[in-house]
Amino acid sequence: MSSNPIQNFDERQWIINIRRTLEEDQLENETEIPVCIFSVPKTLMSSDPVSLYTPQEVAIGPYHHLRPELYEMERYKLAAARRAQRQFYGEHKLQCVVDQLKELEPQIRACYHKYLKFSSETLAWMMTIDASFLLEFLQIYAMKDDKLPATSSSLSISHLVDYAGMKAAHNAILRDMSMLENQIPLFVLRKMLQVQYSSSESTDYLLQAMLIGFCEGVSPFKMKKNKPMIQASESAHLLDYLYNTIVPKAEQRAAITGIDDQEIYSDDSKRFFTELWKLLSKMNLSRPIKFLFKLPCFMLSKIPGFSILAQPVENLIFPQDNEGNKSDAERSPSNKHMNKPPLVEEITIPSVTELAKSNVRFLPTVGDISTVSFDAKKAILHLPTISLDVNTEFVLRNLVAYEASNASGPLVLTRYSELMNRIIDTEKDVELLRENGVVLNRLRSDAEVAKLWNGISKSIRLTKVPHIDIVIEDVNKYYNSRWRVKCWKNKKLNVFGSWQFLTFMATVMLLLLTALQAFCSIYDCRKHHHGSSYD
Structure with a gap:
């Protein structure tokens, strides 16, 4: 008896979410937050190994939270949450973070492409615990080059050293943190740090240091030292921040400038060569000239004084080969x-x-x-x-x-x-x-x-x-x-790639062999050959 997926649908929770959304008039706010955490496209999942897109050690966020094989890391995540709670400013506890994240529930849900069937309480606790683990792990990279602010000097780093010391486990967690389906919004991390530290400036500085350190550690590209800093508020999640460092939003740079070869000669020269080529074509001289230009010995562009003429002549004779000579303006996105x-x-x-x-x-x-x-x-x-x-x-x-x-x-x-x-x-x-x-x-x-x-x-x-x-x-x-x-290319196209040419050569060879055989049968070549040997 097959199970019906509709039976797993929580109608009561769905109705509660719809009513709360309508009553609190949150629909307008949700539309302002674009979806940023997606499922991997099926095209890639079907052609690539699933392990490249599926976390193998730790689940961050709701997509893989219920996978039994990842439960082992839950105790490490809870340990990180306890350590985070001890570092909170004043009398704040994890419940304070949960309460604030429950108020942000519509925004959190809006970030995910899939419908999240978790209740408001469950989702808020999930985000809190995962954010605790993620922030603790990211401090490994913020510690490099003294990027941590002074307010974080009281942090215990013994557990961070353990993370860094287990290289295999460290790389596995690092891979999982970089996966598309294993993300949580950056504003959740920021909310966690705001409760943890009293200073908003320290919160922003620490989060920025973590993100920069993480990208320097995991990015395959070596970044410029004086590169403009990407603010955490400009990115949706960890993978998005990494993407923006590799592919800046202003990537559509201006086309490479320079003087195009076609601009060297004037419009009058163009018209002259055009009329000349028309005249040669009428005289059936176009094909011999084309053949002449294809010969390696024809080096018109190398002859002093003729380099200016070479380009317009080649443009007329081989227009299909000179499509690449267009100016960058013609090859720009506006084309x-x-x-x-x-x-x-x-x-x-x-x-x-x-x-x-x-x-x-x-x-x-x-x-x-x-x-x-x-x-x-x-x-x-x-x-x-x-x-x-x-x-x-x-x-x-x-x-x-x-x-x-x-x-x-x-x-x-x-x-x-x-x-x-x-x-x-x-x-x-x-x-x-x-x-x-x-x-x-x-x-x-x-x-x-x-x-x-x-x-x-x-x-x-x-x-x-x-x-x-x-x-x-x-x-x-x-x-x-x-x-x-x-x-x-000419040899391959015109010789080896031409069955007509090969057929012609085979016919010629066959005729020559037939003629040689006929000649020998008439004049008895073998006898004549032996006779001349005795002489």
Whole structure:
């Protein structure tokens, strides 16, 4: 007899929540708080290992609170709550925090994508205990570089040392804290600290120090020291704060400025070459000229005085190959094509090894994803330094899942992951990036790093990220402009890829062999050959 899921629905509690919400006129306030804690999209859950998105040690928040295998950590969470209560200012107890969180119940529920079937009392106690554990754990990172304010000097740190000393358990808890479904709102943490400390300034300082220390410890990217600080009030939860440090909200930076090659020659020159090309086409001379331009020996752009003419001539002869020469303004987000979903062909890029053979160099940058760039003149691809350890895959995948669930615009981190996925195919690619300082490998081998990037799933939806797409376009343009690549592509397309050509060559060879056989049968080549030997 199968169980009916409707039977598990608590009608009485649902009616109580609806009545309280309507009577207290909280609907308007709830709409001001957007959903920020989601379930992992089913597309990712079905294609990736479930353990990458499901906590294995500790449940933070309501989504995984009732899982029996996580009950063992409940006693540690209660111990953290007792220690937090001893540090409260004055006569405050945990019940004081619970009472204040019950008043914030509509806002707390509004943060979660799923309906929470817990009662008001249960939800408030759950948030209080989980916040106690989370704040205690985060103090490990706030203690670094003396980030704790003076008011917290009375904190006992013996239990924090125990957390830090158990490296395996520490990493497991760290992974669970970074998961999308294992989050609680930051305003709950702030409310807990407000009760714990009398000074509002100390509360904000301590919470900020915890968040910064946590991001420095778990972020795969090395942040700039003078980077503008992201305020805790600007982020919804721990994972959201980490996401904002890697992908700033102002990521849509201005396109790379510079003088486009097409701007060198005037409109009169354009019209002249256009009319000349029309005349040559009428005289059936266009195809021989195209063939001439494809020859490696034709180096018009290298001849002194002809470099200005090279670009307009090539634009006329090979217009499809010069789409990448558009100005950055034309390739900006305002362009109508930027708003269209990208085609599969538009997100291809050569691997690191292939780019290195074309004299492309790789230089590391310090900062977030916005530092990705390509200098075509110097053939340098700038990539942010990324440190890869046992937690990196968990962090990256949950950040990508959060971006896919939360973002209505471009999936910036997803696009960066796809870029790294495509330029890293083998451990040789990882080795080159590691030798150039782009990848800091703390895993067992370069093969594991290659497996990590190749295992990241494709995005849930295709998207365009202007600044990264311009880099991909410029890299492809540079790579395809190399004579070695051009020759190989032409040979592959026109020779090896042409069944007509191969059929013609086979027919010619067959005719030659048939003619040779006929000649030998008439003149008896073998006898003539032996006779000439005796002579």
